[in-house]
């Protein structure tokens with residue numbers, strides 16, 4: 001049985017803007033620390049709605065000037081099986097809110113392929129890209145920072161309950177067919193998520209309170225609550241949650 005919060009540092013904040021500001025400050029601090037060692041800062045972005053404010057904040061006058069954008073490599077934790085121009089595309093959201101507004105080098109942005117390939121080939125291509133860019137041979141790529149969200153069902157990235165990818169211990173990237181969404185997703189596997197130096201979850205909303213309590217304090221059951229897989233993380237896991245999402249954490 002895994003310790004409920006053995007590696008999780010939970011910060012309860014009053015609102016999404018406060019979470020976004022905290023996440024932006026963390027991004028700036030970590031990027032400066034890594035770049036000070038003469039290395040590119042390698043980050044995987046999450047999708048969905050929660051991080052949109054963070055990306056907008058990073059590209060705002062408040063933070064844009066604090067970041068050496070030309071020495072950051074951007075990847076994605078997962079992607080929907082739609083074109084990068086589609087309104088549901090995680091790449092589109094990050095491009096609209098961030099990449100299009102800062103001086104990041106386009107060759108340092110690594111979207112997950114979603115067109116003119118099969119889902120499995122897209123996953124294989126992205127895995128090859130990870131291995132090539134991280135050039136650590138057979139070693140698992142170790143991101144400096146991975147942003148994650150959590151669904152009301154406890155999923156994270158595109159690791160959904162009761163899917164085979166939850167048990168993946170070899171591949172870096174997979175293309176699960178998600179029955180409940182009737183679509184494929186492309187996702188980093190637990191292997192990569194758990195090798196990151198820092199993982200930063202952002203979770204808001206009352207609808208997520210039951211799952212968050214199970215993920216952080218419940219019996220270890222990652223098939224039911226996939227975000228629990230991050231209890232195996234080798235690095236630091238920080239949860240930035242609002243009081244609504246944290247509403248059941250104090251329950252016995």
Ligand code: 6PG
Pocket residue numbers: 046047048049050051077078079080090148149150151155156157158
């Ligand atoms: C995605 C995300 C997914 C997301 C959660 C939470 O592609 O949708 O990677 O894991 O983080 O579903 O989504 P919200 O932030 O929209 O609640």
